[in-house]
Amino acid sequence: MMLQQNGANERFERGLRALSEIDGHAGEKVVNQLANIAPDFARYVIEFPFGDIYSRPGLDLRSREIATIAALAALGNATPQLKVHIEACLNVGVSREEIVEVLIQMAVYAGFPAAVNGLFAAKEVFAARGDAGRERAA
Template sequence: MSPLPLPEPTPAAAPEADRYARGLARLREIDGDAGERVVDSLSAIAPDFARYLIEFPFGDIYSRPALGLREREIATVAALTALGNAAPQLKVHIQAALNVGVSRDEVVETIMQMAVYAGFPAALNGLSAAREVFAAPAAG
């Protein structure tokens, strides 16, 4: 039995340097300085992890063409809300959603939708995170 052929790489699959540059550009587009501060905070303790954080999620996944940044951030807010234990990351991505054109009402509706699938405690925690982000001076 011969091995299965590998699928053709998507345009997002590129050499390491390209992944990093593309990921850093995408991170800046989504999160501005806030994303870079997160990466910088990891540099002293886990510089490789900081690089992975730019290359994989932002250089590979967020750079794929089938979804826009609005859709990706709505999905991310939903997923982090459903996890129920990722408030710091949820707050970052609520702000990112606002940065890429998701309205406050859309953020709230996305979080409320998670009550159906992740339960009321997860949705309540998500709404609390949204309230904090909305109250901050940088909120859109």
Template sequence: MTIQNTSSKESRLERGQRALEAIDGKAGRNVIEALADIAPDFATYLFEFPFGDIYSRPGLSLRDREIATIAALAAMGTAPPQLKVHIEAGLNVGLSREEITEILMQMAVYAGFPAALNGLFAAKEVYALREGGEEGASV
């Protein structure tokens, strides 16, 4: 699955909004809504650059992009809310729980056990929310 410009008239903002909805669903909307009262322009930047430009490029599927994103966020160890959003996104674009768990376990080798543990606990929380019928990790 890829998100590319389907119309020469589609703006970066429109393409980014479409991509965010396809990838993150409710979790993405939660992030945008949380920015509304503090930095609405930043929400526009999120739509345009990461989703309208980068996620919409050919070359990698959305699934592959989420593997890279989950690994990077877990390795950083400083972005648990964003990691949860992207674990949710990974599930939305076809990653299985087992694959996400393996990605996070792999981080123990390159980012250390604390990063892997934090990632696994973030995944556990997302999985539990999904089992409870609540989709979309919060900010």
């Protein structure tokens, strides 16, 4: 990881561990890209969402990622982040079918355009992972 933390603190280290477990290289890539333009913001991304929120004991990582993709799909304007978190869902044990169901559910609360866009984002992530040819069971 390019981002250096002078006098690394527990929050930052906890955030790096969570980021690595959840997002793997995709998360590191985002943080490194941010570090080139706004290193303080890149540090905030590690410390706050991952060091503080994702590390809380109240929900497991599966549940947190399901909530995250639902929220990002509902926003309708965060496709790059949605793709990263769809990948993260797969990394923490959420199945392809569960992801599809979460995105279909968004049609009820966020509208059909949000659901369609979320499903297309998922299709791209699945294709990149070599899952594109799998069809849902009837």
